Amino acid sequence: MKANTVTSSDPSVRLLQRQTLRCADPNVCSSLPETTTKYGPFDQLVAPFIPVAVVFVYDQPNSSEPIIPVQRLQHALELLLNHYPQLTGRLNILPDGSYEMTRIGTGAELVIAECIEHLDSFADDEGRISLMDLPGASNALFGPYDASSDGICRDPLFTIQHTRFACGSVALGIRVRHNNCDGNGFFQLVRDLAELYRGLKGNSIPTLARPPHFQSYMSDLVMTQEERQEALAFKPSLLVVDPLPEAVAIPTKPPPVVGRILRFSGTALEELKVQATEPDSSNSWVSIFEAIAALLYQSVFRARLHYFANDPSSMSPPDYLSPIDFRGKRFPELPTAYFPNALLCVYTSLSHDMLSNAPLWQIAKHLHDLMRNEVPDADHVKNTLRWVVAQPDKTRIRSGFRPGNGSIMVSQWAKFDMYTGTEFDGEKPRLVSTPFTPISLADGLAYTLPTEMQGKMGGDEQAIDVNVALSEPIWEILEHDEQLRHFSSSWSNIGVRSG
Template identity: 25%
Template sequence: MTVITSTSTVVPSKPTPSGLLWLSESDQMAPWTHAPLVYIYRHNNNNTIPFVMETMRNSLSEALVHYYPLAGRLHWIEGGRLELDCNAMGAQLLEAYSEAKLDELGDFAPTDTVQDLIPKVDYTTPIENWPLFLVQLTRFRCGGLCLGVAISDSVVDGQAANSFINSWAKLARGENLGDDQIPFHDRTVLRSRKPLMPPRFDHVEYTTKPPLLIGSMDSQAEQQKETSVTLLKVTSDQVESLRKIANQNMVMRLTRPYSKYEAIAGHMWRCACKARASNNRQSTRVRIGVEVRNRLKPALPRGYFGNAMFGTVTSNCLSGDLLSNPLSYASGKLREAIERMTDEYIRSALDFMASQKHIGWLRNNFHIRGYTNAPFLGNPNISIGSWINLPFYDADFGWGKPVYVGPGLLNIDGKSFIMPSPVADGSLIIALRLQTQYMDSFKKFFYADMDCKEPHAMSAKL
């Protein structure tokens, strides 16, 4: 059991810019909930980590001077949109203690036990009351430590959040931030042109609903089914094996080989179809988040602190086609969705969002279990996020690097993230939530097919 021993509000250590900060359409599109992360630390000699709460509090106060939007508060405005008031009301810092040992948490998959390590936000209260950054520091009986984070998805994406955490860690070590670590806060670089142009593309990622199971009128029954979470470990040799398989038996001409993400995500998509024993004629698609800082022309300024993550989807594919074709077929569909995100397409998407009188219907992927007021991204579909290139393990607060960093919650069926491992040898970790009845089969296919010259084609149920 985890017991909260203290709660405090941490404000910037110096005066910071005040007033309203304009939020881009990509900020508006993000869920208004908080993204949960856990950072796990062990002492090398299995002793208590030399942890000083005052150091953490003071360094967080200093970090909020540079990252002052996180000390502000959100407000609802017309059209279901939000504005950010930089009022320096501060972040929330909690200290907790657990009688458990870190080993009792297993591999730190986002189970209910791990969720206790994340600060709780009362979403029934007015949004003006919600801190945008909350952190819970939990000491364990074994001497280990967990830093549990809840950070507003309306204010930052994964890269921005990671930049903040690593900068805070550097300040906690007594070091200063370099010029290349100072955040850029002007989000108007993503403002649509005036007068507003009509979209130049058909933005199916917003205008079309995910496929439903054959014979179903809605996804309500699927949303009610029991789900489970798991962490899948993938060695560097297995990663390279999948990449090699994906780049064999090409079904389309490539200008460059398929990436780690495209190979692994394609494999996961096929395994989901196999595990679910989908009808050959079952339509399915993958939702992908694409980080666009360097896809725009010109690229966003260095240190851009905001949401630069845009959702895209593959074309609808038949399960039978995914399973009867080589892995390169699935990887190719993912490549098509990712390469769609050009500067012109992104600008068109921003114009599409800006043209909506009410933007609420476009939001999805909320970080709340059982939340049904958003599109269901699960069976027969899957959502595969990539955290492969995020430097999570640079978060050294003075007691060494974390031994694990991952999501504190996966809220719906089919949601997953491909993440770096702490070993830094090219191996990866996949966090996945799937309907319980399919999880064992998914794991079996995931590993059994990985080392084959070509993952077995498998006919789906007729």
Template identity: 25%
Template sequence: MGVSYQESPSLLLQDLKVTIKESTLIFPSEETITNKRKSMFLSNVDQVLNFDVQTVHFFRSNKDFPPEIVLEKLRKALVKAMVVYEFLAGRLRLNPSSGRLDVDCNGAGAGFVTAASEYTLEELGDLVYPNPAFAQLVTSQLESLPKDDQPLFAFQMTSFKCGGFAMGLSTNHTTFDGLSFKIFLENLASLLSEKPLSTPPCNDRTLLKARTPPRVTFPHHELVQLQDSKTSTVFEATSEHLDFNIFKISSQQIQSLKEKAVRSSSSCSVRVTGFNVVTALVWRCKALSFTKVEEEDLEKESTILYAVDIRGRLNPQLPSEYTGNAVLTAYAKAKRKALLEETFGRIVEMVGEGSKRITDEYARSVIDWGEIYKGFPHGEVLVSSWWKLGFPEVEYPWGKPKYCCPIVYHRKDIVLLFPDIDGDSKGVNVLAALPSKEMTKFQDWLEDTLS
């Protein structure tokens, strides 16, 4: 297999020595067209994603764009961006008449934070490794504001001693999915270059409104009903000690997995893609990483989840520039025994069938299920892919990012896929967080499947 490594936390910078210089609010540069306060409807897909997503975008120094110039350009561009992305200056609220969350587009502002680190960008070390200290590069809560008046969007620029800097963005997940966030970044880059928006956004979330009356026409094994008001998500952070490990899967190994899948596949009904083979690899390794290989354990069912973009699957199709969450959770399930004994090609087929299942009617059924039952995705493991979202490809006036990554927290039931940095553009980094004994098993099965 390719190089796998786990960097000891003792070798990582525990404190990036970040000093906050300014923490304030910024506001849209002009009044909205209607000049009236309004609410933005949130779909049932948006409703269950009320949590912050934090990403960091690292940039090398550029003599033509010192941090102080970059800062002012970013401030002006974000102010302009909030005219068309007006919900970013709003606040999430519970609508008393409907009992649903919506966005009060009240122009209350977005967070804007200026900071500096005492380190150079190179001194941060390996940017791919999920250093918990990277959380210092992002602001999600403004101390000057009460808890019920926190912005949906907060931006932090942290400059390094070398002239490089990091853009830290915190967005409530109700605002964007990965694809629409990429479009937001591209639009921001256009505004920074004093150009028109590259892709004007579509903010109409009613395009994913439930049918009247709602009709659930499929069984939805990937969803679980909300049991009580205190439960927010199945995938909670754990206090259990977990080892982090990053497995680098090269483009050559991905090609070998594809060939292995084709050789051992029983049908041609599913595309053998890089994502499908890597996800099948993760599913097998995660399901078999339990410490005891007993018949009772092998009879237990394993369910893997992953996101599928539905913009092009609906009839009529959603606009590609739709800003909301237009992703649903695909699933595959099987007994662990099957994941041990079936051919790799069959496991890839099961993964691919999960995506193929999501048609227009299936997607509408999921949305209607949410209208009736109130719940969220549930499974043994979720594959969260940042592999091909394309954040590092966005061209800013000062160049493309050196690396982009989310802030990663301890979650043993989430496996993340990241692109490589300055290397194999078609390879992938697989980040797993597991208890030590399970991590050893995970790596053993990884090597077994890749052999």
């Protein structure tokens, strides 16, 4: 284990060591048919500098035995890499813009750190811990990350930081490059790690009850010239090739972006769902996610319209985007326990008049139909992916969504059971959340997340947190939005600010 002095983003956290992680069985990597593995077309649609990063915080129980000792965690991680050996590799970007994993066996990374404070010193008067209150708004609980073009090809695909607080409690900051997996695959990875860790308490070497499927769909597809031309003739509904449909003006010096957390109680969500459902229609329904997304879409648009009232042309089109997971019945060709990405992003753009004046249920109904009907069937998905594989220059592939200071992107993480299966030493995490980082502080980006009350007796298990990043002056206008304030029971008092 090598010592490596690294500066933390918070003075209360000290990084002690950085340890290279390799497969517990050294024959695993050497037995792979190739030391280079191609990414599939789902993965190709994700920018390589974007990570999936989540912090898991665990209380030290009333026991003399420390929770999640580093040595046992390291052993579990090495066993995990027997099942995920490609995560020991490095990213390589080919001249046509396609990605591959190379140098498999180079290693993942475990960072060992300590915090000089007790975990409860970051809690509020009710004992609740928010990621906003943790060191560096929880960013100090993750290993160093370099999103530059050099860093994304040089550094590990998978890192985990083990931070022990002065009271013995532990935070695990886990990060995987997004072009390796989506949120579903990420939490599968963490549950697999926890399962192997728990198995180490026995006398035998543990194995996974349900090993992951690691190979990306269509990553091994080889086309003839005729097949390639046929694939390129397909017109996907969600993707385009440069140039974008409409140029988006970007301010030369935009205001800073602030990340805040909105909490919606279970009761408020039921009321919101009623308001977002078409009245007097027995066949109409919307999900909680669609109701929240519609509320954010309308409220944020109205605030932006007010802010840009003197210069409406400075606001980009009010586009909306959401990713859809195609595991399961929507695309049955994906195998069970599929780890890589399985997402396509649907998008739409409603008129200024509708977003300004329509009742909430009309916007929610539009989003409901978008989520279910924009991709016609499994054949359309398959042909879209073949179209991606066939592209001669994959750097030119774009979503038809137009990002900018008028758009909004809402991702559904509340569906993930983050607090179940991620127990290491018997106790559920006290908090699971994704931080605001320099990358995720994108104006108009929002995530729905389960709260720390998920699975707790007597708690509001149906409550949802929404992490939202918006331009600072838009937040100032939303402070007076009666509709948004009515449904969200609390707003974080501290915001994470870019710049």
